[in-house]
Amino acid sequence: MSQTTRMTIDIWSDVMCPWCAIGYAQLTKALDQLGREVEALVRWHPFELNPDMPPEGEDQALHIQRKYRRTAEEGAAVRAQMRSIAEGAGVSLDYEGAQDEHGEAPPAMMWNTRSAHKLLTWALDEAGPRVQTALKLALFAAHFNQRRNVSDPQVLLDVAAEVGLHREAARAALADDELEARVVAEERQAWDMNITGVPAMVLNGKFLVPGAQSPETYVNVLRRVAEKEGQV
DSSP: OOOOEEEEEEEEEOTTOHHHHHHHHHHHHHHHHHGGGEEEEEEEEEOOSOTTOOTTOEEHHHHHHHHHTOOHHHHHHHHHHHHHHHHHHTOOOSOOSOOOTTSOOOOOEEOOOHHHHHHHHHHHHHHOHHHHHHHHHHHHIIIIISOOOTTSHHHHHHHHHHTTOOHHHHHHHHTOHHHHHHHHHHHHHHHHTTOOSSOEEEETTTEEEESOOOHHHHHHHHHHHHHHTTOO
16 A cells, blocks of 8 residues: 655645646546545745736726737637636636626726735645645635636625634734735745746645646646655
């Protein structure tokens, strides 16, 4: 019987990134397949896809058209393809909340995520990687499925409380300049490691896996890393 490999998986990610939600879901499937072969400790690190996003945010479809120079039709086609891949991974990117009096959902928006990253950094320190992951997944849901403004401090405090974090301690974290400096430093570290897009997973501090991969790819990579580390 093979020995269980303990592995740290550091994920650079943004709350705005659908591929990050997809990639984590695929990683989770891979870890389920590996069973007792790999025991993973997952930690999330900040990467802002749009660090200059203003407080009022930007319509998601218009943002994608502007940033990637796509027509409305091209943008819609890319979103449809991404949703199909997400469904295969078991991830919903669809709005699941209530509609207004006109039967319309709130607009899908892009927001500034600096404060969300501060909260995630604090959550890791305060409550450990499991709770940090719960917060990350709750922020994904707040953004994609509930279309809440995750740059709004009150929304962030509500989400923190939803996963069991202390609301007033979270409020203090959002006002902490030292935490902000740490977020900036970790983002700079990502660039120093040649991480230019997310998700980016670093296994045991050494092996970079860029992008959202299939479960099979993650299984193969995790096994190879374990073998290289001489732990199986």
